[in-house]
Amino acid sequence: MYVCLCVGATSQTVSDAVASGASTSKEVAAACGAGADCGRCRRTLRAIIASANQFEASASR
Secondary structure (H helix, E strand, O other): OEEEOOOOEEHHHHHHHHHOOOOOHHHHHHHHOOOOOOOOOHHHHHHHHHHHHHHHHHHOO
16 A cells, blocks of 8 residues: 555555664655655554554563
8 A cells, every 4th residue: 555655655665664674754754755755644544653662562572
């Protein structure tokens, strides 16, 4: 699914950036461009980051 139409970034692209260490929407923007232009996708970026953090926390238990 496309998350950022400005740069054509998909949810997988964003998830890959988060898996590579991006932990804020600004870091995701630096890694793949999503959220760097108009900003309409930043809420979705933060949700993907939070979901990854929750998954990581539950996996480490």
